[in-house]
Each structure stands twice: as C-alpha cells, then as structure tokens.
Amino acid sequence: MSLSGSQTFGVDSLALSDLPGNTSILLTGDDSAALEAIFYRLVAAPDSEQSIVLATDSDGRSTQRALKKALRGAADRASVLSCEGAARGEDVTSVEDMSDLTRLGMDFSGAFAEAQQDPDPVRAGILLCSTIMGEVDDTRSVYRFLNSNFLSQLRRGNALGVCAIDTSADIGTDVNSTIAGLETSFGARIHVESTGRKQATLEISGLSNHDGTVDVSW
Amino acid sequence: MYANDVSNRTVLCVDTGDAVEEMAEAIRAEDGLEPVTATSITEATAQLDSQSVDCVVTEYELSDGTGLDIVKQLRSNDPQTPVVLFTDVSPSEIETASFEEMIVEYLNRELPDAFDRLGFIVDDVITHSAQVGFLVPDSEGSRLDALAEYDVDELPIEESFTRLTDLIADRFDVAVAFIGLIEKDVENFLACTGSDWDSLTREDTICTHSMLQEDVMVVEDINEDSRFANNDTLQNLGIVSYAGANMTNKDGEVIGQVCVIDHERREYSAAERETLQQFAATAMEILELRQSLRNARRTEVEA
Numbered sequence: 395m396s397l398s399g400s401q402t403f404g405v406d407s408l409a410l411s412d413l414p415g416n417t418s419i420l421l422t423g424d425d426s427a428a429l430e431a432i433f434y435r436l437v438a439a440p441d442s443e444q445s446i447v448l449a450t451d452s453d454g455r456s457t458q459r460a461l462k463k464a465l466r467g468a469a470d471r472a473s474v475l476s477c478e479g480a481a482r483g484e485d486v487t488s489v490e491d492m493s494d495l496t497r498l499g500m501d502f503s504g505a506f507a508e509a510q511q512d513p514d515p516v517r518a519g520i521l522l523c524s525t526i527m528g529e530v531d532d533t534r535s536v537y538r539f540l541n542s543n544f545l546s547q548l549r550r551g552n553a554l555g556v557c558a559i560d561t562s563a564d565i566g567t568d569v570n571s572t573i574a575g576l577e578t579s580f581g582a583r584i585h586v587e588s589t590g591r592k593q594a595t596l597e598i599s600g601l602s603n604h605d606g607t608v609d610v611s612w
Numbered sequence: 613m614y615a616n617d618v619s620n621r622t623v624l625c626v627d628t629g630d631a632v633e634e635m636a637e638a639i640r641a642e643d644g645l646e647p648v649t650a651t652s653i654t655e656a657t658a659q660l661d662s663q664s665v666d667c668v669v670t671e672y673e674l675s676d677g678t679g680l681d682i683v684k685q686l687r688s689n690d691p692q693t694p695v696v697l698f699t700d701v702s703p704s705e706i707e708t709a710s711f712e713e714m715i716v717e718y719l720n721r722e723l724p725d726a727f728d729r730l731g732f733i734v735d736d737v738i739t740h741s742a743q744v745g746f747l748v749p750d751s752e753g754s755r756l757d758a759l760a761e762y763d764v765d766e767l768p769i770e771e772s773f774t775r776l777t778d779l780i781a782d783r784f785d786v787a788v789a790f791i792g793l794i795e796k797d798v799e800n801f802l803a804c805t806g807s808d809w810d811s812l813t814r815e816d817t818i819c820t821h822s823m824l825q826e827d828v829m830v831v832e833d834i835n836e837d838s839r840f841a842n843n844d845t846l847q848n849l850g851i852v853s854y855a856g857a858n859m860t861n862k863d864g865e866v867i868g869q870v871c872v873i874d875h876e877r878r879e880y881s882a883a884e885r886e887t888l889q890q891f892a893a894t895a896m897e898i899l900e901l902r903q904s905l906r907n908a909r910r911t912e913v914e915a
Contacts, residue, residue, distance in 0.1 A: 566838030
C-alpha cells in the first residue's frame with residue numbers, strides 16, 4: 395500500500411540530496427516572495443516524480459507557472475488544488491471555500507489516492523497553511539487536517555511534504571507559539587530569512603547532514 | 613509507534629444492504645481489525661451507543677441520511693474516533709455546507725485498489741490517532757513510554773501535590789492551580805486547587821499545546837487566541853487566562869504540566885514564569901522520588 399522505504403528525494407537548486415521518504419518539512423518565513431520561491435523549489439517534481447500542491451493564495455495557472463519556473467517540466471507532473479480562481483487547465487481542482495476543511499480534506503485525500511495509482515514518488519505541499527489558519531474559526535480543525543490528511547499521507551505514501559507558514563500573517567494567535575507546536579509534529583524545519591532581492595539564507599534543522607545555514611539565490 | 617491494543621480493534625462498517633458485507637470483508641482481511649456492521653444511520657447510532665469502536669467506515673449515501681450525519685454525531689460524543697468515508701461519490705458532489713471543519717478520511721471506492729487500501733488506511737488512522745484535533749509530537753511514542761514508567765495510581769502523591777497546588781494558587785493569586793499528566797487521549801489531573809477537575813479530552817486542553825514548547829506558555833485571554841476561542845469546554849469551565857510549565861523527566865520527555873488558570877485576563881512577568889517553571893520542576897522531583905522509593909521497595913521485596 396505504500397512505497398518502499400528506500401525512496402529518497404533531492405532538490406538540486408537548494409543543494410539538498412538524499413532526503414528520505416516520509417520527510418515532513420515546516421517551511422517558515424516572513425517574506426512571502428522568498429517563502430514561495432523556496433517552497434516551489436522543494437515541491438517541484440523532477441522526472442519520474444509527481445507533485446500535489448495545495449495553493450491557498452494563487453490560481454491554478456499561477457501555481458503551474460511557479461512550478462515550471464522552479465523546475466522545467468514540473469508543472470506537467472503536478473496536481474494542483476487551487477483556492478483562487480476557476481479550475482482552468484489540466485490537473486487543477488478548484489477549492490471553492492478553503493475554510494470548508496471537510497471538503498478540502500476530502501479533495502486532498504482524493505488527490506493523494508489518485509497519485510498513488512502511479513508508482514512515481516510524491517512531493518506534496520501547502521502554500522500557505524497560515525492562510526488556512528486565518529480563515530477557519532477553530533484551529534483544532536486545522537490540526538486535524540494536518541494530522542489526518544497531510545502528515546498521514548506523507549507517512550503512508552513515503553512522500554516528501556512541505557507545509558509553509560508566513561510568520562507575518564495574522565493567524566489569530568501567537569504565531570511563534572503555534573510554530574513551536576507545529577515544529578514538534580514535523581520532522582524538519584527550514585526558516586527562510588530574506589537577505590536581498592531574490593536572495594535568502596535558509597536555516598535548516600532536522601535534515602541530518604544538511605543542518606545549518608545555506609545562502610541561496612534565484 | 614504508539615499503537616492501541618492491536619489485537620482488539622473494532623471497526624463499525626456502515627453501508628446499505630449487501631454492500632456492507634463487502635466493506636466488512638475488506639476490514640476483516642487486515643490483521644487485528646474486527647468489523648461490526650450497520651446498514652443505516654439508525655443502526656449505526658445503536659451500535660455506537662452500545663459499544664466502543666476504534667474507527668468508523670461509512671458510505672456517503674445511506675437510506676436515512678448521509679455518512680457525514682454519522683460523523684457529526686460521533687464528533688459530538690467522541691471527537692477523537694477516526695472516520696473513513698468510503699464512497700464512489702466524488703468530493704465535489706458531497707454536501708459539506710453544514711459540516712465545515714469536520715475532518716474525515718476520504719477514499720474513493722472505485723479506485724482499482726480501493727478495497728485493498730481500506731484495511732491499510734483504517735489500521736493506520738487507528739494506530740497513529742490520525743484524526744485528533746491537536747498536534748501530536750513526533751516523539752509521542754517515547755513520551756508515552758516515559759509516562760508509563762510512573763505507577764501514578766499506586767503512588768502516595770495526592771496529598772503532596774495538593775499541598776503544592778495550594779501553594780501555587782496562593783502564590784499567583786489565581787482561581788485554579790493544577791498538576792496534570794498528559795496521556796494519549798486525555799489529561800488527568802492529579803491535584804487541582806480551586807476546582808474539582810478530574811480529566812479532560814486532550815484536544816480540549818491548553819496543556820496539549822503548552823507541552824510542545826520548552827518555555828512557559830501563557831495565554832492572557834483565550835478569547836483572543838484562535839486555538840482556544842471556540843473551545844466550548846474551556847469556555848464552560850470559565851477559563852480566561854492560562855500559564856503552563858512542563859514537567860520534564862530526566863530524558864527530556866514532557867509527561868505533564870503544572871498550570872495556573874484564572875477567570876479573568878491576566879499577564880505573567882518573566883519572574884512569575886520562572887517561578888511557575890520551578891514549581892513544575894518540584895512536582896517532577898516529587899513524582900520521581902516517590903517512584904524511586906516504590907521501585908526500591910519492590911526490589912527489596914523481590915530479593
């Protein structure tokens with residue numbers, strides 16, 4: 395039912411390699427452009443892999459363009475759940491109301507089950523989980539969504555997952571306390587500190603031999 | 613892994629007519645899962661009233677309602693029991709308007725491997741408590757193992773802890789002070805000055821959030837925090853402000869919390885937070901000493 399445990403993932407543009415399956419990454423930062431750039435580099439699927447992207451703040455075409463920009467051909471290997479605009483284009487599903495986590499959860503489960511009909515390993519990502527947190531009334535349902543859907547699918551599918559939080563967003567609670575909690579449920583964290591135009595320093599923890607700081611540009 | 617009793621997992625299967633047997637067969641094929649069946653919401657309700665189940669698998673379209681009606685009913689009584697919606701109705705055709713924020717696992721039963729996958733998913737959601745409404749630490753298994761090392765029910769700690777919570781309530785001039793251990797599904801209060809709380813479902817507690825951060829967690833007013841503002845249990849208990857410090861064992865595992873609660877908004881200075889942390893360390897020391905004494909006596913008896 396799940397992929398073999400030997401699956402590993404790499405991100406050439408960020409000099410990350412040999413990330414094991416079922417790696418969950420909490421991606422944080424207060425510069426949304428930098429956060430987005432790093433997110434798409436992490437989830438863009440190279441040949442023989444596939445992606446599932448839940449995009450809360452952009453439409454399907456923009457999401458596909460961002461994937462394509464991150465890695466040539468990645469858009470063709472992605473299934474997008476978009477919370478903005480109509481479902482235009484192949485492999486784009488429109489999410490009418492992101493605060494309807496019942497539907498969103500089913501859409502996400504469905505996309506994962508569909509992807510697993512194919513043997514290609516899966517990368518999955520949420521950009522931005524902080525937007526969902528800001529939309530729902532009860533944060534417990536977001537935790538249930540993350541436990542039930544996101545983290546469970548990564549575990550079962552031996553996938554690579556990235557959940558992005560914009561720390562400058564108003565999520566109706568103490569963002570630092572929330573991240574401290576989220577960090578314990580995720581295997582790794584990458585914090586993006588913007589250092590200039592299209593430049594950032596990544597603070598990486600939980601990715602074994604990659605832990606430390608890395609300067610990147612795009 | 614922090615599994616339930618794998619030899620005895622009851623799964624309620626709900627589907628119309630003969631289809632329920634096919635569903636039950638898929639569950640039975642997975643080791644450790646035992647199905648019970650219902651063919652309507654009425655029958656499912658009777659089953660849920662008469663026995664404890666570890667998971668519910670339901671078709672969406674039922675003769676007297678939908679699978680989500682069962683979920684809604686289950687969530688009000690037992691919010692942590694996982695549910696798998698096993699149906700050929702696509703998510704876009706499922707009426708979710710009155711069920712927002714109610715998370716279920718969705719599995720399209722028309723997928724080629726759907727029936728093979730069903731048992732695997734049910735086993736997984738039970739084993740990993742996958743639908744709980746709180747963040748589960750990555751180290752939950754070792755944390756629960758650490759907690760299990762204390763024979764809490766056998767230790768003479770109640771009086772000591774009650775004296776301690778009396779002191780804490782007095783020191784902070786708060787309505788309630790308590791010492792709680794955080795189990796897999798609930799928080800059990802070992803001492804509680806100012807109220808008579810016994811236990812709370814874990815997803816309703818603030819401590820399940822507090823335990824995830826190293827320093828003392830303060831919520832000055834839960835009404836201004838989206839994690840707690842819509843939590844009816846906290847509201848009904850009259851909780852407005854909260855401060856909690858971790859009880860951490862020698863291996864770094866957080867097993868419980870020492871907390872102060874007030875019925876009005878309040879802040880805690882850095883010095884007060886430090887004091888609360890000291891009280892938590894004291895509670896941990898009392899627990900460790902009592903357990904060490906018990907272990908030593910047990911060794912003597914065995915010798």
